[in-house]
């Protein structure tokens with residue numbers, strides 16, 4: 147497909163598109179929401195609480211497109227069906243899914259409870275599977291779409307105090323590849339974004355541990371913990387037509403962490 151004549155920076159725009167972002171009103175998710183809103187997309191947030199939703203609504207009012215909200219635990223029965231149905235009801239279409247909701251439980255290997263394992267796998271991996279399934283059914287009918295899963299450095303490496311999290315994020319990478327292969331013929335690109343070490347509440351415990359903090363900073367060629375806003379460009383790229391020939395990759399946004 148020769149695009150030379152048509153190509154311009156509008157390929158990075160999302161005007162008229164509709165996105166679901168799980169956990170999209172707080173933590174890193176709010177930066178994905180703001181990035182998509184600024185690029186022209188309408189955004190449906192799905193999370194348990196409405197923390198951050200009114201702030202996003204105000205942001206959307208200032209920047210153009212609308213925001214919707216559905217309160218759901220993504221791991222609950224039928225949550226994926228409900229979230230996709232609510233999006234279609236409000237916006238009439240679905241073009242982009244960002245599976246961002248995630249949890250982490252830290253413990254020594256011999257102290258992990260079975261229910262901790264199950265909960266992390268349910269939220270981080272199984273919910274992403276169900277949401278991708280429901281979203282793909284809609285996208286396939288409408289001619290295509292984008293599914294972006296959120297991985298982690300633990301998609302590549304081990305974390306000895308976060309067994310279930312490491313397994314879930316390796317799983318996210320595998321799920322991304324399998325769906326990318328299966329959905330390519332439907333013009334649905336499936337990729338993952340793997341944030342490196344980002345300055346958020348989830349990582350405060352590491353930043354405050356002086357020894358671990360120094361270890362991490364020495365491991366990042368770029369030399370700093372990223373601000374969450376440093377992920378905004380990559381998420382828009384993966385959601386936009388500019389990345390249409392990219393599928394099945396897990397893109398590290400890590401200041402070079404994985405190089406060492």
Ligand code: NDP
Nearest residue numbers: 169173174193194195219220246247248298341344346348
């Ligand atoms: P936060 O804990 O700050 O935010 C998580 C978001 O997900 C919240 O909006 C929360 O909303 C929502 N959420 C959590 N559980 C559920 C659930 N069961 N159902 C619906 N929504 C849920 O986490 P981060 O922003 O730090 O992380 C976001 C994603 O990025 C995760 O997948 C994480 O693994 C990944 N990541 C984070 C990194 C970091 O440095 N912070 C690094 C690499 C990856 P509510 O509580 O209202 O449901």
